[in-house]
Amino acid sequence: MSAGFLEVVAPGLMTSVQDLGRFGAQALGMPVAGATDPLALRLANAVLGNPAGMAALEIGYLGPALVAAADGVRVVLGGKAKLTVQPADGGEARSAKPWRSLLLRRGDKLTIGTVEDGAIAYLAVAGGFAIQPFMGSLSTYMRSGLGGFEGRALKAGDRLPLNMAAADGDEREAVDGIDYGGGPIRVVLGPQEDRFTPKGIETFLAATYAVTKEADRMGIRLEGEVIEHVRGADIASEGVVTGSIQVPGNGQPIILMADRQTTGGYTKIATVISADLPRIGRMKPGDMLQFAAVTVAEAEAARRAQEQALRRLIEGIRTALPDVYLDLNALYTQNLISGAVDAPSGY
Known part of the structure; x- marks a missing residue:
């Protein structure tokens, strides 16, 4: 009950x-x-x-x-x-x-x-x-x-x-909120990197993309410069992960999110690193983003740093102070002038 x-x-x-x-x-x-x-x-x-x-x-x-x-x-x-x-x-x-x-x-x-x-x-x-x-x-x-x-x-x-x-x-x-960082969204290229032209990879890493109104919990659809394929966009269906970036035939990337399907038949140009997935999850239509390639080792280091930062935030949780709070210790030790002050003559 x-x-x-x-x-x-x-x-x-x-x-x-x-x-x-x-x-x-x-x-x-x-x-x-x-x-x-x-x-x-x-x-x-x-x-x-x-x-x-x-x-x-x-x-x-x-x-x-x-x-x-x-x-x-x-x-x-x-x-x-x-x-x-x-x-x-x-x-x-x-x-x-x-x-x-x-x-x-x-x-x-x-x-x-x-x-x-x-x-x-x-x-x-x-x-x-x-x-x-x-x-x-x-x-x-x-x-x-x-x-x-x-x-x-x-x-x-x-x-x-x-x-x-x-x-x-x-x-x-929690005294401080979460710092999600800024700059380009970091990705590890692949697994179908070879299914894109050199110009397509260059476009993906240099262009600015906009989050479209079709973005939802399944995928963040982006709009921007077209990414060129080699031998088309279709592959045999295979497993996908949260953060996989599919590029269908129209050349516009889709970042797969929490409610994504478990397999997919579009080429995947890259995968968003896990440390940047919360940033993606918070984006709304009209937001702009760019991508930057990193190594697997750099992705792992970023995730470890993120976990350490979250742990510090959790360790910093405290009993909340009243909305109206007078810190007498700070008042006595920082805000008052100790000793005597002589008033100028004539006052």
């Missing part, structure tokens, strides 16, 4: 239940799915003391409005968006901060606005959702209606069952 639930008053633009993915089933044709930005999901869970891969709500572009139907629901928004809490007693609405845990009492309404630092954010809940896993995961694979909450994005009237009846404790916060 559920300990309570979150009721969906408004679903947002695209809100679904996602964890770190469904692994071990690709041989059966089942995609991994899961969070398109696992860094934000992991950090949001860490603020609440949840396991790193606990399922949360992945919010696309515009957030939902939710009402707490439990004695205490502690949540945190991993990402940047306006947060407003309307108390159940009808009192004055108050704003809340991202990357900081927030306790909702029974009847409180949380409204999440437009995501401001990319396409997605995550709402993690202390204790997680009381939803039956599908093939070992709570990730939603919407194209097949599997997993998550009824295999689909949320809609008004949904009731998301909770594992924890009355979350409490101190508010905690």
Whole structure:
């Protein structure tokens, strides 16, 4: 029996239940799915003391409005968006901060606005959702209606069952957000590098591409200069991975994402390194990007550095300070002048 639930008053633009993915089933044709930005999901869970891969709500572009139907629901928004809490007693609405845990009492309404630092954010809940896993995961694979909450994005009237009846404790916060870096998206060339002309490879690494409006959780379709093939775009279907960059016959690259198919029959010019996949997952239509080739060793080093940076952020999580806070120690030691001051004569 559920300990309570979150009721969906408004679903947002695209809100679904996602964890770190469904692994071990690709041989059966089942995609991994899961969070398109696992860094934000992991950090949001860490603020609440949840396991790193606990399922949360992945919010696309515009957030939902939710009402707490439990004695205490502690949540945190991993990402940047306006947060407003309307108390159940009808009192004055108050704003809340991202990357900081927030306790909702029974009847409180949380409204999440437009995501401001990319396409997605995550709402993690202390204790997680009381939803039956599908093939070992709570990730939603919407194209097949599997997993998550009824295999689909949320809609008004949904009731998301909770594992924890009355979350409490101190508010905690991640002092710093995630640094996703900048510059070109790093890739390792291949596996079908030889199916492109030298000019095609040069174009791929020199051109600027735009994210199109067709971008979704399955793939980020790009638009820009045409990439030339050798002997056409089709190959015998073979396995693909998250980050594979297919180039179909029109010469426009497609970056395969979390809900990608498990096999594909288009030539793959390169693969996005795992450390840059969260950046790709956050991109929205109209964003511009370029590619830069790196070695496998450089890709591995980048991933290790990213994991170390995330670990430092998690280790830096602290009990949140009150919104109005006077640091007396800093005042006494830095802001006051000690000793006596002689007033000039005549005053």
